Amino acid sequence: MSTGLSLGMTLIDTAEVYGGGKAEQLIGRVIKNRRDEVFLVSKVWPSHATRTGIQDACSASLTRLGTDHLDLYLLHWPDRVKDLAEVVETFEQLRAGGQIRRWGVSNFGVAEMERLWRIPGGELCATNQVPYSLADRKVERAVLPWCAQHRMPIMAYSPLGGEGAGVLRNPVVQRIASSQGRSPAAVALAWAVRSGRVIAIPESGSVSHVRENAAALTLTLGSDELRQLDEAFPA
Template sequence: MMKTVTINQQTMPAVGIGTWHMGDSAASHKDEVAAIQAAINAGAVAIDTAEMYGNGRSERLVGEAIHPFDRQQLFLIDKVLPSNASHARLEQSLDRSLNLVGTDYFDLYLLHWRSGTIPLAETVDELERMQAKGKIKSWGVSNFDTSDLEELWQLPAGDHCAANEDLYNLDERGIEFDLIPWQAHHQLPLIAYSPLAEADTISGQLSHNKLLKELASNHHASVYQVMLAWTIRNGNVLTIPKAGQVQHALDNVKAGEITFSEDELAALTQAFPKPKRKQSLAII
């Protein structure tokens, strides 16, 4: 049975589509469009992009890929750069992204990371204004740690935040110490970025890990599907792997059907330990 997640009262499959590093190459363009479309046809609903990704090239790719589909059946996520997250620039930035994707609204619009100069309150005010205008259905944040969310919740509309997107994979479990519990307590969904793409380089070829290969065999799956399924094992998480090929995209979506036993989860925790202390937020 496909695992699901609910964001802004909309329930969808817990495996979505990430598009970081997509749209940059003419040689791979056709394959990338086909991969996104294959994932949608297989049941994926959420598509994550950002104005930063290829300076709009990812957004344009998403727009092309979703063109044949019913827009209302999709959950589109975009992100504004912190340098554009001001009263003066956010709406202009949002309009540019909407135009590139070819849609009238985003289901979720995220502050990509905190600005060092623009007050968080100013950004929240502007996000609220965009939601009131109907250009976004909800808003959230990305690369926020627990202290950032606590500060956000102190703002008048801060708790309107619909999701937080952070790096999360088997090799980067730091947010489990206090951030994931905080979000669970406040019923704030997590969007897990780079659940696969960076994992091999971080830990040194996780694809050859003995335990992961054993679990993959147990579930008639690939190591990558096991890694992906692990990120959504507890619910309240949308995971957004990238796929540039059709078969990879189909495999990603199917990973949402994997359920681990308690023994398997215990073995994974032994091999990839939970954090025992607070760690700096991992960002790539």
């Protein structure tokens, strides 16, 4: 993570459930003297999606992260959330109190986004975090166009395809990577963010992979390369 920050990848995404809170504790140690460099994102689990539940969960996340605010706080899933209006009201209270700068959602389909938009203040949602990669383009059918229409970026999790997806072993991806002098991961990430409306949040467990991912920041794919990827991974 320290290497990633130094290479300009300043967004760190976590959640209260990752490692039972230990992920937030680890991140807190990493950013202890670098908080101003980081755009910090965490998420609240749907079982905590009540007024007091969100307030308590946010406070606990802030404590584990060793900070007084989150740059973005997300509702992790829409499932089993009984009162979405209460979630919006509580997020807005946290924003007014300075504990969070912005709020958003994760894993919302179009129906859930429409429901959110009908709630007073729901249009203040900053982003929708969803799976998106060459291997998983389902959000292009409806979610991505809906968010683009409402001028909302999406956050793409598993942008390298997730475990077992085979994106990085695909011969087309490897051929483009070789011609560009970059890694297959850089090609997959450059593809994910090509529109300028997608924020990719790849996972990595090694410094070498972090460096490969960072190379995507300066990689622009040409029209012929995008066509080849479309053929290899049809929408």
